[in-house]
Amino acid sequence: MDNRTFIDKIAERTGRSREEISDLTESLGVIVAEAIKDGDIVAIPSVGTFEPKLRAERITIHPSSGKKMLIPPKLTINFKPSSLLKQKIR
Structure with a gap:
């Protein structure tokens, strides 16, 4: 599954706009990368x-x-x- 399809599926399930979901996934990636760089473990339920x-x-x-x-x-x-x-x- 590519990024566009992933964002579309989440937007469809949550009723949010593609832009909101795109910003959310980008922010999630940045936060996880920063935490890993700092040596923290990131758990996503x-x-x-x-x-x-x-x-x-x-x-x-x-x-x-x-x-x-x-x-x-x-x-x-x-x-x-x-x-x-x-x-x-x-």
Whole structure:
């Protein structure tokens, strides 16, 4: 499902305008990103939990040149679906 279809479906279900829903989804994304950047866990009821994870630095080998490279640590996001979401999918 693309973003436009997602916004249309939410607008249809809630009776709100597309612009309101578009602003809401954009704000949700910004808030979740800021919270993850600050190291907070974000739980969205009936959907799941977004949790920041710090990947440690590691050494890897470039496949074509065979040179060893150091990959710096980076922050990634781990998503755990809620049990309610898992039940709805099954």
